[in-house]
Amino acid sequence: HSQPQAAVLPRVRAVHGGAALPELLRRYDGWAGRYEQDVAALEYRAPHLAAASLAFAFPAPPAGARVLDVGCGTGLVARELQRRGFGCLHGVDGSAGMLERARGTGLYRQLQRCVLGREPLPGPAGGFLCLTTRSNPSNLRYKAELEAALQRLEQQGAWQKVLAQEVERWERATEEEESVQGTGYISGVVYIYRKCPVPPLEEG
Known part of the structure; x- marks a missing residue:
């Protein structure tokens, strides 16, 4: 399988490596300017898959x-x-650099810095939650933390899971050992949640 272009690899490996959160967010801040062209080189399918899953649901x-x-x-x-x-x-995103780029699209009503699992989500009343993550070996600890945070939100009655869709061909692997059974791709997951309605106060 052809590897993504060599120039992209060091930047992608820097964020795929298991850095501690503050360092990882710094790396994302630094990557924001080149992020879209780099993930295009990886045939990154998460945005399309996330939107398709929500539209399907x-x-x-x-x-x-x-x-x-x-x-x-x-x-x-x-x-x-x-x-x-x-x-x-x-x-919401943990990286200020990424949020700055997102703001530039003019597509969001509201943007806020927030790391899921570390800070409470600023939930719009009603509506849906959409997020994606990689399932490659170096991301498994983060994925486990993410799923634990989502489970807590469900247990609190804030969100209800609609689907968790596993996808084999998420993006091109940058390391052979990260790829799914030698396909040259890493896998990922799309999560869709529905905001639980706030129960009306019972009249006493």
Whole structure:
């Protein structure tokens, strides 16, 4: 399998490596300017898959349906969602550099810095939550933390899981040992949650 172009590899490996969170966010800040062209070289399919999953779950999105794009990066998911009729987008990301790029798209009603699992999510009232993550070996600890955070949100009655879709060909692998059974790709997951309605106060 042809590897992604050599120039991209060091930057992608820097964020795929298991750095501690503050260092990882710094790396994402530094990567923000080249992020979109680099992930295009990796045939990164997450934004398309995330939007397709949400549209499949809710084929006729209600007008004004709010979507919280978690780990929104530079806004790639927002572009796909807008094409599919979801126009009321809120985004959160841990990287200030990425949020700056997302702001430049003009597609989000609101953007906020937030790391899922470390800080409470600023949930728009009602609506959906959409997020994606890689399942490659170096990301498994983060993926486990993410799923634990999502489980807590479910247990608190804040969000209800709609789907968790495993995808084999997520993006091109930058290391052979990261790829799924020698396909040259790493796998990933799309998570879609629905915001639970706030129960009305019972009149006493």
